[in-house]
Amino acid sequence: MTDLLQQGIFWLDVLAPTEAEMRILSTVFHIHPLTMEDIETEETREKCELFKNYYFVSFRSHDNGNSNTADVEPINMYNVVMREGILTFHFQPTPHQHNVRRRIQYLKDFITLTPDWINYAIMDDITDYFAPLIQKVEFESDAIDQLVMVLKKSEQHDMLVRIGLCRKLVMALLKMLGSKVDVIKGLIKRFEDKLFVNESPGDVSLYLGDIQDHIITMLQNLNHYENMLSRAHSNYLAQISIEITQLSNTTNDVLNRMTVFATILLPMNVITGLFGMNVHVPGQNVESFAWFSSITGSLLLILMLGVIFAKRIGFF
Template sequence: MIKRILSFSKNDSRLHDDDLKKALKDNLGIVWVDIIEPTVEELNLLQNTFNFHSLTIEDCLEANQRPKLEEYDDYIFVILVGVRKLPDQDELEPYQLAFYLGKNYIITIREKRGGISLKSVHNKILLKNNRILSHKAGFLSYVIMDSFIDGYLDLLEEVEDDIEEIEEIVVHKPERELLDRTFDLRTNILIIFKAIRPQRHVMRGLSVDEIELISESARTYFTDVYDHVLEANDLCSSYRDRVGGIVDIYLSSASNKMNDTMRLIAVLTAVITIPNLIASFGGINFTEFADKGIEILKQWPFWTFIGTIIFATTMIIIIFRKMKL
């Protein structure tokens, strides 16, 4: 549906009703049509009004397109891919943002809700931000794309906080739940990486290629967006390596914990087995002990036998302590 229709000139800005034809007739010079979850009727209206190529309309209907930049006679068509959090979940999913940029108009088509918020850009126009109003549609497209890519950086900042939290815990408490959380985090990083990586070529094209609809000064600004894309791409690679390191630390800590457990079992087994072996030997060879009853406590062989068990057990404990087991 049509979210907002705004128009502006150098000295004024206006918020229009959702009637596209009326807004185009009464606009102040440059029009921005912002659409979320477009319907077939709305896209057909855009095609008939602006004479857009049918393939671009098809790309808007069928999401999951790769980022791309296409130049036509009197407009350019851009597809970017963002990521958004699923409602009430920590999982991420990609979504599509399409641009039509003409001489006096810009149209943004967001595939889904919950992704980038353009409300701040809307407000800048309505509050007559001189930096936007003094430029043409090409500069407005930069402002929108800059907000879009900055959304990646904000999301990656949250990812870094999660990584730092896990890194502090994993050494001391390598629990299974922590490993599951790490794998979920790695999945999200890969989703971000796959979404941001192809957009380098789009931003480079907007900042380097001599596109008539984008002025030389606007291309300079797109260079800044291109740098942000590279930064996000590098952060994804770095965070992916750090998450891999967390998994290695977890496995190492879990292995050390298992080794400690096995050493404890070995010590207990030795402490129990040796005295038990001696006691079994005594039970086989000194059957007369059982016949003498309480009188056996007065016999020196019995205490020698008990002393041997205590001595053997003590020596085993001393040996293991010296071996630091």
């Protein structure tokens, strides 16, 4: 890159290096075997390590290509920062290198370009790359918080899925951003103690402090959204519990009414059952409806007394 060459430094970006390429780079730039092992094995732990002629930074990005799911695929990125230049390694294509080169073009007349500044710019672009996901979580959390108490029964299953996916995304982002604060703190401390091989301007520490503040703000927002989602989840479960209780009460009320009706009709069934086909019925030889009317009236009277009694004790 012309601007880098004019500043007397280099930037070598390596995509998916092979074992042979790593051996050559290790020989040429005197990279420690521990650093080579971390890069070749795609070490996932984010860290900052100081060696004799360089310092090594592991800082993870993510694949933001599929923003419709809660799955965030991390991308491991490694920076080897020396006095003369910087080596960057990654195993998947990312937009960060292009974004940093474009930023250098814009700011070349206002900054002192150093390997430390390039390392800061890469880390800053990685941090900013999380902003769309944080904004997505914010919108989804606000929507869930407003809708969880006014759902129709047909929408409750969809809301449970939305809450689960959003909480999954929040936990993934908390996991990826949590360790970045320690890396930034380690860099700032070592710059302040002047432990690095580069004699960088003091404003690099200020730049790193800005990244640290940005990450801490993101973590605080994510914790707030997690609390919102947890409350919405609890409200959702409470609403489901209330509906189940209401349904149970309605079922019990129907069963009680059916029991009362059965209790009222049981004596009449007993009375009518006594007079079967082979039983002498009172008044069967009398050519009059008096006996029939009396029996029917008695049954109706028993029915009315049962209904009145059921109303008195609160079954109706």
